[in-house]
Amino acid sequence: MPLNRSWHDYNESLVERGRILMDISFIRSSNKEIRKMNEGKVGALFEYSHSYIQFLASLKIGFKIAYRTIQGIVRGLSDYIRGLKKCILHILEEGF
Numbered sequence: 001m002p003l004n005r006s007w008h009d010y011n012e013s014l015v016e017r018g019r020i021l022m023d024i025s026f027i028r029s030s031n032k033e034i035r036k037m038n039e040g041k042v043g044a045l046f047e048y049s050h051s052y053i054q055f056l057a058s059l060k061i062g063f064k065i066a067y068r069t070i071q072g073i074v075r076g077l078s079d080y081i082r083g084l085k086k087c088i089l090h091i092l093e094e095g096f
Helices: 007-017 026-038 050-062 067-077 084-094
Strands: none
Touching: 026 050, 050 067
16 A cells, blocks of 8 residues: 555555446346247247346456356346346356
8 A cells, every 4th residue: 555545545446446337227128128039939938138148248258257256146136137046057057
């Protein structure tokens, strides 16, 4: 820590380094997108939107995030999107 900075300011600068700005607008339209994807579909219905899978893939590949970290993200987002906890099974089985 530089001598002319307070611990609080230095700590805050370290926290800000880790901030990632992400577009998570897909959360608002996820159910609508899934309904549209399933219209007229024969066979098993889609459970997860393309936008959601693309979001996770971009995190995994773009930031070189481990699968277990992606699992944590899925768990965190599951508070906002119904049914996301099951998605981690598909991610681990199918991979990206």
